[in-house]
Each structure stands twice: as structure tokens, then as C-alpha cells.
Amino acid sequence: MQGIRGIFSAPATGILVRIGSATVLGYLATAECAVLIAALLPSAPLSSVLTAMLLSFPLFTALIMWSFHVPRAWRALTDLGGFYLAAALSNYLLLGALV
Amino acid sequence: MSYLMVFSLLCLSMSYFATGQFSHFRAVHGVKLTGTRRQRQLLSAWGILFGGLLAACLVKGFAHGSLIWIGLLTPAALFVLLILQQRSTWLQRIRVVALLLCLFSLIALLYAG
Amino acid sequence: MKGSFFRSMTWLHTWGGLLACWLLFVVFFGGTLSYFRYEISWWMQPESHGVVAEPDQQQAVQQVISVLQSKAPDSPLWFINLADERNPLTYYGYREAPQPGQKRGRFVDGYLFGDSQQDGINLRDTKGGDFFYRLHFDLHYMSAITARWIVGAAAMIMLVGLVTGIVIHRRIFADFFTFRNGKGARTWLDLHNISSVLALPYHLMITYTGLLTLMFLYMSAPVDKVYPGGRAQFFDDQNPTFQSVKAAGQRRSEPLPIQDFIQRFKAEKQVESVSRISINNPADENATVTVYGREAGQIAHYARSTLYNSQGDALGSSREAAFYAPEKTANTLIALHTAKFAPWPLRWLFVLGGVLGCIMVASGGVLWARRIAEKRLKANQPMGWNLRLVQAMNLATVAGLPLASLVFLYLNRLLAADFDGRREWEMHGFFICYLLVFLFALYQPGRRGWAFVWMLTGGMALALPLLNLLTTDYHLLAYLVNGQWALAGLELIVLAGGLIALWGARHCLSKPGIAHQQNARPGSYKVVTQ
Structure with missing residues (x-):
């Protein structure tokens, strides 16, 4: 545990972890979440799909900011990763396929 | 004409926002800004600001009116900034001119139909 | 990160901004010129001016x-x-x-x-105003899709930069009318604040809607996975x-x-x-x-x-009568980005927003360089190659792009009208000029470098009507007399821009600042104490 913490507290690694989480995990989580919104909204498919796409960009912004805000770099990994997994799991249960 | 009216209203509003701040009030009026005066400045500023929005929407319709209003906020604020930067004592005269221009454009608008 | 929300957001704003600022300047610059896309195209085909x-x-x-x-x-x-x-x-x-x-x-x-x-009548072959339009999302010398992903990433950084900029700027209202002249980095910060805050609705709108124009590329998951029949069916149903x-x-x-x-x-x-x-x-x-x-x-x-x-x-x-609310919203937002609907007064307000966007991005880049320069000067550190690179990129992008655009317009008149490669070479000229300014800026990134490029830009801009007079059958006065306001307007704007560039050159020469003393002698990174 000590060793892992040592790696993550090194500034450069921390920054890289945050950048990686923000871009890769942040994008994947946004996409999954947008799919989830589109699937859950009760309006016509055309309407709900567009709504999800319109909302996705502010959501992505918030996720990027979150991954740079959390006090420790590994939190960016776990928070965004968790968010992604939760959204992906819901999509799997709801749509019956991994997106 | 409607642009002129909204622009002069927004200049007026921005000038009151500026004098609602301590440093600018001193620069323009030469005396210290007090609490009640500050409230009066800010109240007129907000009042004229939304009056401008209302006027823009009445003349140009909601879509174009609000667009013109938001668009003209930028040059109006820039103009007031420029005046404060270069000739802060002129601000009161500018207000009179803005008011006259606003009335003139209003009359012109009414006259044109 | 490192303590408070404020500090982490400042970090993100600063470094994200630095990473994307030059590309964002290209996008803002090309986008702003795109408001005059058809007018530029018309000017660039002088054979049609008399038609x-x-x-x-x-x-x-x-x-x-x-x-x-x-x-x-x-x-x-x-x-x-x-x-x-x-x-x-x-x-x-x-x-x-x-x-x-x-x-x-x-x-x-x-x-x-x-x-x-x-x-x-044979119109000369030229990309015209479409060049700037394409440049601002398709870039050049690469596939359009790659370029769109790159520009999309920059736009996302812009959006994050705007939101973080709002949360870290604690004195938005207090500093609303504040500009402190001649105070080094402080002045650049004021300029950065003014250009961002006064046109904030425009910046937010143009960045967000810019992402929306390509949302079927950037965020296609919902339409691909949820819409019955997928993307093709979506487009068929939508239109x-x-x-x-x-x-x-x-x-x-x-x-x-x-x-x-x-x-x-x-x-x-x-x-x-x-x-x-x-x-x-x-x-x-x-x-x-x-x-x-x-x-x-x-x-x-x-x-x-x-x-x-x-x-x-x-x-x-x-189906405009049967549009769903989000469709109306998306259509309106995208139309706000392209501004095709805007009559001339409103179009000029959009242009003002675009110009302030350019100033915002440019002043951000210059501010970063000034801050680092002042910090290293105070700490008696050498200036370093990284600062020099940033300064050179700033100079090449901010002052180089207007110059390159002028070269583009000049080549349009100077290359023979029937030269086969003229369409391509006008654009090559643009990028060659940009590259040359960058190389020059590496050698001379300080105030003198800026002054030189601004002077060149100003001179070329002021001579543009003369060039048009000498190389075509038309001239500025004729446009004015004929009421061809688009053509006359283009030359008048370039003239005004030339005067501003000359003023900028004078400004750069008049006050030898910290950066100038540092960079006047290439190769020497030893500190001069003030």
C-alpha cells in the first residue's frame, strides 16, 4: 500500500493520472451516461437522444474539473472509473448489451 | 434605430454599475460613495438593464431582441470602461447624451411606425 | 489537487489554456474571419467585381x-x-x-x-473565404476527421477554461471596469479579464455551440446505441x-x-x-x-x-412545424454559431465577440509568458528554452496569423490568374509565412520581434488597396461610388487593422520592458538586474 501511495504522490505521475482519467475515463463515462439518459428519458427517441447529446458536453466539463479537483490523484481514477462502471452496468442491464 | 436605443440604455446602465463601485464613484463624483447612494446606483443600473431588455424585445421580438441586447452589452461595457480609463469626469455628460439619444431613437421609432 | 478547489482550478485553467491557446487562437481567428466568408470570396475573384x-x-x-x-x-x-x-x-x-x-x-x-x-469571363481559381472557414475546424495538411478531433479537444479545453476561469476569478464584478495600464503582467491579466468577462455570453455560446455543430462526431454514442435503426435512421427521420x-x-x-x-x-x-x-x-x-x-x-x-x-x-x-423542443434548441444553438441569419448590425456584434475571443486567448498566452519571465527574473534564474518557445509561439501565432492572411490576399492578386496551382499556392503561402514568422520569433521573441512583425503587417495592410488598384481594374473609391459595400468594407477593415498594427508596433518599441531586455540578445540567458 505504501509503495502504491508513493508512486501516486509523485507530482508528475499524479498529473498524468489526472489527465488520463479526465480524458479517457471522463469521455467514456460521459458517453455511457449520455446513452443512459437517452435510454431513460420518456420522450420520443429523437428528442431524448438529442437531449442526451446536448447535455453530454457540460457533463464532460464537470467530470474533467472533478478529476483535477479531487485532493489525491488516485481519487480521480476511482471516482471517474466508478462512475463509468456504474453507468456501463446500468446500460448493460437496461439495454442488454455493453456499449 | 432600435440598436441605438438599446445601446444608449445599456451604456446608461453600465455607467451606473460603474459608479456603484467605490473607486469609480470617487473618480466621477469626487466624493465618497455611501451605502444608500450605492444602493440607488445599483438599483438604477439593474432597472435600466432590464428596461433595455424589455425595450429590445418589444421592438425586435423575443429572439432577435434578446440577442441584440446580449450582443450590445459588450460594446456598452467597453465604452464605459474606455470613458472611465480616459476621461472619468465625462461620465455624467455621457449619461445626458445617452438619455437624449435614447429619447431621440424612441421618437424616431414611434414616428416610423 | 494541492489543497483548495481554487488552486486546483487555477492550475487546470493555466496549463490547459497554455496547451491549447495557439490552436484556439487559430480557431477563433479563422472563425471570426468566417463571418465575412462570402465577402472575402467575392473580393478574391476580382473578375466578378464588374458583373x-x-x-x-x-x-x-x-x-x-x-x-x-x-x-x-x-x-x-x-x-x-x-x-x-x-x-x-x-x-x-x-x-x-x-x-x-x-x-x-x-x-x-x-x-x-x-x-x-x-x-x-474566367474567374480565377481560389479557395477564397472558405479557406478561413475550413481552417477553423478542418485545419490544413491533414485529414478532416483527424483535424476535427483535434479542434474538438481544443474546444473542450476552451469550455473547461471558461468554466474554471469563472470560478477562479473571484472579483468578476469588482474588476468589471478595471484596466491598469503599464503594470507588466497585471496589465495583461486585466486585458485577459476584460476580454473574457465582457463577452462571456459570446464565448460560452460559441464554444458550446461549436462542439454541438460536430456532436454527431464527438458524442455519437447515444444516437448509435439508443436510437432505433441507428444514425442513418435518425437522419432520415429527423429530416x-x-x-x-x-x-x-x-x-x-x-x-x-x-x-x-x-x-x-x-x-x-x-x-x-x-x-x-x-x-x-x-x-x-x-x-x-x-x-x-x-x-x-x-x-x-x-x-x-x-x-x-x-x-x-x-x-x-x-418538419419545422413538428420539431421537438431539443431539436429546436439544437437548431437554434447551431444557427447562433454559424450566424448565417444575422443581419449586418448583429453580425458586427458577433464579430466583436470573436475579436474579443482572439484577444482573450492571445492575452492568456502572453500573460503566462510574462508571469514566468517576471518570476524567473525575480529569482535570478535563467529564462530557459521553454519560455523562449512559448514566447515564439505567441508571437508567431498572434502577430503571424494576420500577416499570413495578408500574404494570402497578396498572393491572390500577384499569382497569375491562369497559373494552375494558384489555389494551392495561395494557401501554401499562408503557411510558409506562418513558419517564417515562427523561425524569426525563435530568434527574436521579445518586443523588437513583435514590433517588427506588427510593422510588416501594418505596412502590407495599408498597401492592400494600392495592390488592388495596380493589379485589377477596380479600386476602393470605385467600390464606394458603386455602393459595393462588401468589397469596400473589406479594404477599409484591412486599412483599420493596419493602423492598429502600426500602433501596436509603436507601443512595443516605446517601452522597453523586462521581456525586451531579456531577449534582445539571442543566446544570452543571463539575467539583467533591473
Whole structure:
């Protein structure tokens, strides 16, 4: 545990972890979440799909900011990763396929 | 004409926002800004600001009116900034001119139909 | 990160901004010039400056159809853009039948000059204003899709930069009217704040809507995974005029009654004029015609269109009356980005926003360099190659792009009108100039470097009307007398820009600051104490 913490507290690694989480995990989580919104909204498919796409960009912004805000770099990994997994799991249960 | 009216209203509003701040009030009026005066400045500023929005929407319709209003906020604020930067004592005269221009454009608008 | 929300957001704003600022400047610069896209194109084809447009739309349609009929009777696609307030000439294009081994035939285009002038006018080949339009999302020298992903990443950084900028700027209202001149980095911070805050609604709008224009590329998961039938079905449902009708393989006996379609379209959609017509397989029995029009005063563009088959039955029609709320929202937002609807006064307000956007990005980059320079000066550290690189990129991008654009306009007049590669070389010239300014800036990134490039820009800008006078049959005064405001306006704007550039050059030379003393001697990174 000590060793892992040592790696993550090194500034450069921390920054890289945050950048990686923000871009890769942040994008994947946004996409999954947008799919989830589109699937859950009760309006016509055309309407709900567009709504999800319109909302996705502010959501992505918030996720990027979150991954740079959390006090420790590994939190960016776990928070965004968790968010992604939760959204992906819901999509799997709801749509019956991994997106 | 409607642009002129909204622009002069927004200049007026921005000038009151500026004098609602301590440093600018001193620069323009030469005396210290007090609490009640500050409230009066800010109240007129907000009042004229939304009056401008209302006027823009009445003349140009909601879509174009609000667009013109938001668009003209930028040059109006820039103009007031420029005046404060270069000739802060002129601000009161500018207000009179803005008011006259606003009335003139209003009359012109009414006259044109 | 490292303590508070404020500090982490400042970090993100600073470094994200630095990473993307030069590309964002290119995007803002090209985007702002795109507001004058058609005017720049018109100016860049001086052969058309004396042409009188066909004022009657019905006549124009008749003429352009007969031109297409004679030039490309067997083409799979005809395309007509009718003249309007901003485009003096009717534009047409057609696709040639594909050669063996070709998927699609070559696209050929041209302009309609009215009956008497049909022959003897050859417009010079140029990308015109479309160059800046394409530059601002397709970049250059790379595939369009790659470029769009890169620009999209930069736009995301811009959006994050705007939001973090708002949360870290604690004195937004207190500093609203504050500009402290001659205070080093402080002045640049004020300039950065003013240009961002005063046009904040514009910046947020243009960044967000910029992402929306390409949202089917950037965020396609919902439409691909959730919409029944996927993306293709989505587009068919969203705009029923997009459906394609296969050719029957039988030639039509009589010509298509396009005028009748136009009359019907105008009556059904309640528009006064038609903006665009496209005709699929015009010679075939199963020809289809799509007519587009815009209702005056409507913000969302291309709100109205109808697809007709050759008998005049409407196969599909745009569903503006049945739009869902998010569709209306998306259409309006995207229309705000392109601003095609904007009449001239409103267009100028958009331009002001774009200019402030350029200043915001530029001042951000310069501010970073100034801060680091002042910090290293105070700590008695050498200036370092990284600072020099940033300074050079700042100079090359901020001052180099206007210069490169002028080179682009100059090459348009100086390259021979019938030179085969002229269209390409105008653009190569733009990038060569940019590269040269960058190399110069590496050698001289300080105030003198800025002054030199601004001086060059100013000189070239002021000489542009002269160049036009010498190389064409027209000049600024003639444009003014003829009331050709688009052409006169372009030269007047360039003149005004030239004066500003000269003022900038004088400003850079007048006050030798910290950066100048540091960078006046290349190779020497030892600190000069103030």
C-alpha cells in the first residue's frame, strides 16, 4: 500500500493520472451516461437522444474539473472509473448489451 | 434605430454599475460613495438593464431582441470602461447624451411606425 | 489537487489554456474571419467585381438550368445556390458521371453572369473565404476527421477554461471596469479579464455551440446505441428530405418543371425566396428535386426544405412545424454559431465577440509568458528554452496569423490568374509565412520581434488597396461610388487593422520592458538586474 501511495504522490505521475482519467475515463463515462439518459428519458427517441447529446458536453466539463479537483490523484481514477462502471452496468442491464 | 436605443440604455446602465463601485464613484463624483447612494446606483443600473431588455424585445421580438441586447452589452461595457480609463469626469455628460439619444431613437421609432 | 478547489482550478485553467491557446487562437481567428466568408470570396475573384447580377430570381433559375442542361445533361447531381444579399452571383455545380474505377465523379462549379456576359469571363481559381472557414475546424495538411478531433479537444479545453476561469476569478464584478495600464503582467491579466468577462455570453455560446455543430462526431454514442435503426435512421427521420431515390435508368422525355416546384414550395412553406436547389439524376425518369428556403427573421437556418419527385409529389418535407423542443434548441444553438441569419448590425456584434475571443486567448498566452519571465527574473534564474518557445509561439501565432492572411490576399492578386496551382499556392503561402514568422520569433521573441512583425503587417495592410488598384481594374473609391459595400468594407477593415498594427508596433518599441531586455540578445540567458 505504501509503495502504491508513493508512486501516486509523485507530482508528475499524479498529473498524468489526472489527465488520463479526465480524458479517457471522463469521455467514456460521459458517453455511457449520455446513452443512459437517452435510454431513460420518456420522450420520443429523437428528442431524448438529442437531449442526451446536448447535455453530454457540460457533463464532460464537470467530470474533467472533478478529476483535477479531487485532493489525491488516485481519487480521480476511482471516482471517474466508478462512475463509468456504474453507468456501463446500468446500460448493460437496461439495454442488454455493453456499449 | 432600435440598436441605438438599446445601446444608449445599456451604456446608461453600465455607467451606473460603474459608479456603484467605490473607486469609480470617487473618480466621477469626487466624493465618497455611501451605502444608500450605492444602493440607488445599483438599483438604477439593474432597472435600466432590464428596461433595455424589455425595450429590445418589444421592438425586435423575443429572439432577435434578446440577442441584440446580449450582443450590445459588450460594446456598452467597453465604452464605459474606455470613458472611465480616459476621461472619468465625462461620465455624467455621457449619461445626458445617452438619455437624449435614447429619447431621440424612441421618437424616431414611434414616428416610423 | 494541492489543497483548495481554487488552486486546483487555477492550475487546470493555466496549463490547459497554455496547451491549447495557439490552436484556439487559430480557431477563433479563422472563425471570426468566417463571418465575412462570402465577402472575402467575392473580393478574391476580382473578375466578378464588374458583373451585374440577375436581379430576378425566376430568370436566374431559368438561366442556370439552361447552363447546366448544356454543360452536364447526364450528370448525377446538379446543385444551385441562388444569389442573395451577401452573394451577388448565382452559384452552380454539378458532378460528372464517374469514370471507370471512380466511386464518384469530379465536382465542377461555376457562376452565372447573366445573359449578355455569359462568355469571356474566367474567374480565377481560389479557395477564397472558405479557406478561413475550413481552417477553423478542418485545419490544413491533414485529414478532416483527424483535424476535427483535434479542434474538438481544443474546444473542450476552451469550455473547461471558461468554466474554471469563472470560478477562479473571484472579483468578476469588482474588476468589471478595471484596466491598469503599464503594470507588466497585471496589465495583461486585466486585458485577459476584460476580454473574457465582457463577452462571456459570446464565448460560452460559441464554444458550446461549436462542439454541438460536430456532436454527431464527438458524442455519437447515444444516437448509435439508443436510437432505433441507428444514425442513418435518425437522419432520415429527423429530416425526411434526406432520403435518396434510385435512378430508374430511363431517360426523361420532357425537362423537369422546376419553376412549378419553386412556386409550390414558396406557397407551402410560406417563404418569399428560395436559397438553394439540388437535383438528383436530372436526366432520369426518377429525378428528385430538393428546394430550400429560409423564412426571413428566422434564426435557425435551412429551416425549410422539401423533396419533390419528377411528377411534383412531395416525397418528404422538413418538419419545422413538428420539431421537438431539443431539436429546436439544437437548431437554434447551431444557427447562433454559424450566424448565417444575422443581419449586418448583429453580425458586427458577433464579430466583436470573436475579436474579443482572439484577444482573450492571445492575452492568456502572453500573460503566462510574462508571469514566468517576471518570476524567473525575480529569482535570478535563467529564462530557459521553454519560455523562449512559448514566447515564439505567441508571437508567431498572434502577430503571424494576420500577416499570413495578408500574404494570402497578396498572393491572390500577384499569382497569375491562369497559373494552375494558384489555389494551392495561395494557401501554401499562408503557411510558409506562418513558419517564417515562427523561425524569426525563435530568434527574436521579445518586443523588437513583435514590433517588427506588427510593422510588416501594418505596412502590407495599408498597401492592400494600392495592390488592388495596380493589379485589377477596380479600386476602393470605385467600390464606394458603386455602393459595393462588401468589397469596400473589406479594404477599409484591412486599412483599420493596419493602423492598429502600426500602433501596436509603436507601443512595443516605446517601452522597453523586462521581456525586451531579456531577449534582445539571442543566446544570452543571463539575467539583467533591473
